[in-house]
Amino acid sequence: MRRLRAALTGAVTLSLALTATACGGGSATGEGSNDSPKTLTYWASNQGASIEVDKKVLQPELDKFEKRTGIKVELEVVPWSDLLNRILTATTSGQGPDVLNIGNTWSASLQSTGALLPWDEKNFAKIGGRDRFVDSALGSTGVSGEDPAAVPLYSMAYALYYNKKIFADAGIARPPATWAELVDAGKKIQKQGKQVLGAEGANVAENIHHVFVFAKQHGADFFTPDGKPDFTNEGVVKAVEQYVDLMAEDEVIPAGNAEYAQNQSVSDFAKGRTAMLLWQSASANLKSQGMSEDAYGVAPVPVQSGAPGSGTQVNSMVAGINLAVFKNTDNLDGATEFVKFMTSDEEQKILNKAYSTIPPVKAAQSDPAFDTPANTVLKDTLARSAAALPQVPDESQFETAVGTAVKELFADAAAGRPVTAESVKAKLEKAQQQMPAK
Incomplete structure (x- = not known):
């Protein structure tokens, strides 16, 4: 999870994770929802020094995705102080985004709500396969032995x-x-x-x-x-x-x-x-x-x-950001295509360079930009001496x-x-x- 910088809030709200049912995401009504197969809503976590910095990093890539696929992505960058409670509210209200960032340490808790799309072998195949991702990053995507609740996006240590x-x-x-x-x-x-x-x-x-x-x-x-x-x-x-x-x-x-x-x-x-x-x-x-x-x-x-x-x-700890999809989104094909785009080798290099993070996609790590002294320390830590928080x-x-x-x-x-x-x-x-x- 990122610099994360902000304190998690609302112990009472957190209890929603225990009782929430598999609802939310891309419903017909409500904030953040949409019915159009040509539109997706995306909640991005605040990774940069400010929300405006994140918009400058992400918007050109979202425009690129729209140009390639015809699917417009409506972006909201959510502060860390609000993100978890926003997500938990969405799991119970049905008024959430199609695709969202989650702190990787929350994966198991949000998995227990049943609201997120499980990344089984069939779904992984749609984005190029599970073996594209670094093992340490996959270790923070949900409960061991179950299909991951999300896909690694940025890795940190x-x-x-x-x-x-x-x-x-x-x-x-x-x-x-x-x-x-x-x-x-x-x-x-x-x-x-x-x-x-x-x-x-x-x-x-x-x-x-x-x-x-x-x-x-x-x-x-x-x-x-x-x-x-x-x-x-x-x-x-x-x-x-x-x-x-x-x-x-x-x-x-x-x-x-x-x-x-x-x-x-x-x-x-x-x-x-x-x-x-x-x-x-x-x-x-x-x-x-x-x-x-x-x-x-x-x-x-x-x-x-x-x-x-x-x-x-x-x-x-194995720090990082995962990309998740609400499983009853009205635009599952578009959401999956967006995850494929964001975890492609090309985008992994662009986004992780911008945030000084490490790509969880193996092929993207070969870029010389990730061989700086700082990144070498981080990559070595993730490979040898980092552990996932309890899943x-x-x-x-x-x-x-x-x-x-x-x-x-x-x-x-x-x-x-x-x-x-x-x-x-x-x-x-x-x-x-x-x-x-x-």
């Missing part, structure tokens, strides 16, 4: 972005490879009067992405193998405590970042206020804010020890409940209240109680 000048001034020769090295580097950076590491403590989505990685590094999972919430196990508690302690104990995350929301930490880094940033595929965002590519370096996210890899060396029906609720618990713990840290294993466990227990009963 977290990396550590660091300001070269600040590092040089502080006498730091290379980016930190472990969390202990990051904390040590932070002490040198602070002596230069700079802030160390940007974070967004009020951004629920960012919180869940980071604590998921820390949990993996502690050999822990938020769910049992049969899909039951297990938020208070020892490894998860240690993971959340370690992440919040970057502010509470190590003081490398500024206390003011407890209130930061979407993109505020990126802005600080772009303006040279902080030395490091943990972010998903940030190059395009940094460029839009005036930071040149030669001003920063990109390295893998730190691990506890050693080098990134699988198991406890995981250092990113369980209650994943959306999990993101909101645990992400909010971390937000509250950051608020405690910023206010000088103790953050202990006991206080972390209490917050996580409260989050687990908010999950739907089985």
Whole structure:
């Protein structure tokens, strides 16, 4: 999921995902619907620095699609703060688009509504086949063993972005490879009067992405193998405590970042206020804010020890955007043709270049544009050391409940209240109680 930057909202609305029936999309009446075989409605997620940036990227490609097929695509770019609730409302009201972007971590939750078109072998064949896509991207398209609920569109991974000048001034020769090295580097950076590491403590989505990685590094999972919430196990508690302690104990995350929301930490880094940033595929965002590519370096996210890899060396969630179709759209053939267009080798190169993301289509990755130092780090992370967030029906609720618990713990840290294993466990227990009963 993208920079995503925005907090997921509405725990009550999220419960709709449990009860929604297979409705919505392209119905005869209602906002976003249409009956014309020559028109499609498309909800695109906000990938660029602004909605206007997205329109400038997407509209020429949609015009190209119309010229080739005669099908007009009516575009709406939806902010991340609204997207999930808009989608869930559409699954129950029948007033939704034909095609839409979804954060890949939501795939299983939205799959459980029954509203999205399943991508079985027959449907995959219409867009060139399942084997065109990278395995790691397909791993975040729905529950394992079931037909995917969506098709990968953009792939992303977290990396550590660091300001070269600040590092040089502080006498730091290379980016930190472990969390202990990051904390040590932070002490040198602070002596230069700079802030160390940007974070967004009020951004629920960012919180869940980071604590998921820390949990993996502690050999822990938020769910049992049969899909039951297990938020208070020892490894998860240690993971959340370690992440919040970057502010509470190590003081490398500024206390003011407890209130930061979407993109505020990126802005600080772009303006040279902080030395490091943990972010998903940030190059395009940094460029839009005036930071040149030669001003920063990109390295893998730190691990506890050693080098990134699988198991406890995981250092990113598999981030990205999927493309989904409401299965009762009145224009299924047109919607499928649009998905084929958007995931074609040509369009994958154009769109992923524009957003500094990685194509989930194998053939498109061969373009030299994806061999930059930053993209090499991201591709290597996705291939070797990234893991998909839990693909369980209650994943959306999990993101909101645990992400909010971390937000509250950051608020405690910023206010000088103790953050202990006991206080972390209490917050996580409260989050687990908010999950739907089985």
